[in-house]
Amino acid sequence: MHTVVNGEGARRGLEKVVLGDGRASGVTASDVLAVARGGARVELSGEALAALAASREIVDALAAEPDPVYGVSTGFGALATRHIGPELRGLLQRNIVRSHAAGMGPRVERDVVRALMFLRLKTLCSGHTGVRPEVAQTMADVLNAGITPVVHEYGSLGCSGDLAPLSHCALALMGEGEAEGPDGTLRPAGELLAAHGIRPVELREKEGLALLNGTDGMLGMLVMALADLDVLYRSADVTAALSLEALLGTDKVLAPELHALRPHPGQAASAANMLAVLAGSGMTGHHQDDAPRVQDAYSVRCAPQVAGAGRDTIAHARLVAERELASAVDNPVVLPADTGSGAFGSGGGRVESNGNFHGAPVAYVLDFLAIAVADLGSIAERRTDRLLDKNRSHGLPPFLADDAGVDSGLMIAQYTQAALVSELKRLAVPASADSIPSSAMQEDHVSMGWSAARKLRTSVDNLTRVIAVELYAAARAVELREGLSPAPATRAVIEAARRAGVGGPGPDRHLAPDLAAAEAFVRDGRLLAAVEEVTGPLR
Numbered sequence: 001m002h003t004v005v006n007g008e009g010a011r012r013g014l015e016k017v018v019l020g021d022g023r024a025s026g027v028t029a030s031d032v033l034a035v036a037r038g039g040a041r042v043e044l045s046g047e048a049l050a051a052l053a054a055s056r057e058i059v060d061a062l063a064a065e066p067d068p069v070y071g072v073s074t075g076f077g078a079l080a081t082r083h084i085g086p087e088l089r090g091l092l093q094r095n096i097v098r099s100h101a102a103g104m105g106p107r108v109e110r111d112v113v114r115a116l117m118f119l120r121l122k123t124l125c126s127g128h129t130g131v132r133p134e135v136a137q138t139m140a141d142v143l144n145a146g147i148t149p150v151v152h153e154y155g156s157l158g159c160s161g162d163l164a165p166l167s168h169c170a171l172a173l174m175g176e177g178e179a180e181g182p183d184g185t186l187r188p189a190g191e192l193l194a195a196h197g198i199r200p201v202e203l204r205e206k207e208g209l210a211l212l213n214g215t216d217g218m219l220g221m222l223v224m225a226l227a228d229l230d231v232l233y234r235s236a237d238v239t240a241a242l243s244l245e246a247l248l249g250t251d252k253v254l255a256p257e258l259h260a261l262r263p264h265p266g267q268a269a270s271a272a273n274m275l276a277v278l279a280g281s282g283m284t285g286h287h288q289d290d291a292p293r294v295q296d297a298y299s300v301r302c303a304p305q306v307a308g309a310g311r312d313t314i315a316h317a318r319l320v321a322e323r324e325l326a327s328a329v330d331n332p333v334v335l336p337a338d339t340g341s342g343a344f345g346s347g348g349g350r351v352e353s354n355g356n357f358h359g360a361p362v363a364y365v366l367d368f369l370a371i372a373v374a375d376l377g378s379i380a381e382r383r384t385d386r387l388l389d390k391n392r393s394h395g396l397p398p399f400l401a402d403d404a405g406v407d408s409g410l411m412i413a414q415y416t417q418a419a420l421v422s423e424l425k426r427l428a429v430p431a432s433a434d435s436i437p438s439s440a441m442q443e444d445h446v447s448m449g450w451s452a453a454r455k456l457r458t459s460v461d462n463l464t465r466v467i468a469v470e471l472y473a474a475a476r477a478v479e480l481r482e483g484l485s486p487a488p489a490t491r492a493v494i495e496a497a498r499r500a501g502v503g504g505p506g507p508d509r510h511l512a513p514d515l516a517a518a519e520a521f522v523r524d525g526r527l528l529a530a531v532e533e534v535t536g537p538l539r
Contacts, residue, residue, distance in 0.1 A: 020048020115220025266311025
């Protein structure tokens with residue numbers, strides 16, 4: 001699976017991300033993208049190291065007491081009733097990592113694993129997990145060495161967090177399991193650590209549990225999906241404008257005063273983008289010429305309403321992601337004695353169980369986004385189908401073929417697009433509505449957030465292809481309108497697409513390479529860049 005390479009952090013070319021002011025705040029989506037996709041180095045601030053050391057003192061003090069403390073001197077989950085003596089606690093922490101590293105299926109992508117590890121490290125540096133500074137430093141060293149633990153597709157129920165995926169990462173810190181080196185080859189994790197001068201960690205009380213009890217995988221995938229969708233939604237506004245132009249539609253429906261009557265911010269932004277792309281077009285407004293019509297079809301006229309609703313969904317998901325990025329998710333958590341100040345000092349502290357690891361807030365918005373993505377893909381496919389149907393395309397040749405009957409034109413390109421949209425609809429079925437009890441009914445309600453994130457990545461991938469097919473069809477249709485001049489922005493898109501290897505009108509040929517070129521043109525942001533050279537930044 002490949003996702004759109006994008007993100008403010010990557011564009012800014014960040015080379016280093018410094019973690020920790022003693023809290024979990026200060027980490028942005030740009031930081032995640034810079035580390036996950038841009039290979040930025042991670043450093044721990046002095047404040048983070050101090051917070052780690054102070055919270056570790058609390059754990060060590062509690063470990064020395066005779067009373068059992070969950071995660072420090074007890075078993076886990078349904079086995080939490082057993083008190084574990086000091087001589088077995090190191091083994092206990094190693095064993096939880098080994099036993100929980102139980103994933104199956106294909107490997108997940110490198111950027112997902114790096115995001116997963118970085119976000120877990122962010123929480124470690126909050127000082128609320130009780131791990132020693134050297135454990136956090138080892139995780140940073142592994143990220144900086146370009147070592148990527150092998151994490152599998154299946155294993156997380158999204159509660160208590162992404163246990164299996166995080167356990168595979170923790171296993172690599174111990175020098176066990178497999179990992180991918182910076183050269184892309186798989187080797188035993190211990191060999192890779194040794195090759196980069198990294199000493200495996202020897203886990204102590206609470207540390208194994210702290211390394212694997214968080215929502216970091218689903219959050220990392222949410223952050224990356226939001227970055228990808230930021231590009232794709234603006235790209236979809238461009239292809240919708242191209243289709244409107246190719247269908248000789250009217251841009252009057254995009255007027256700001258119309259959208260002000262229904263003040264959804266996403267709708268206004270989408271309409272403004274389409275209007276900017278169509279500025280100066282000699283093709284819009286001809287809907288009364290050869291085949292008079294009072295209104296354009298919904299798929300054209302309501303493009304801003306549908307894309308806008310998706311944009312507003314993205315805005316909500318971004319708010320949830322920002323809150324989660326400011327969170328310290330672990331169970332149990334280490335709290336200072338003075339919880340009002342939130343600062344660790346010499347006054348001791350306590351370890352408390354909680355339910356903050358539950359992935360419901362993230363899982364919901366992952367599912368919301370999959371629904372919005374499916375609908376955006378659906379309306380784009382309807383516009384493509386209209387472009388290809390001679391009864392609804394207002395003068396375009398059947399299937400945009402060169403010699404219809406001898407040539408099939410883009411008939412099967414639309415089939416491919418329809419198949420992608422059909423899958424998008426299946427992927428829109430929410431994962432978070434499901435729950436399968438686990439851990440002998442101790443974990444009797446789970447979020448399935450990891451599953452929601454995995455299917456959203458597929459949805460984003462497929463939406464890229466759907467938009468690429470609309471681009472391919474609409475660009476050909478515009479070029480087939482002889483005697484009419486497209487807008488400067490749409491002309492720039494078509495010219496850039498042709499330079500990128502996206503073929504234009506003509507007799508039938510092998511279409512797959514053209515579609516692959518169109519997909520790459522959308523995926524890497526060249527479509528958007530071509531437009532914005534004319535229009536300026538779209539919203």
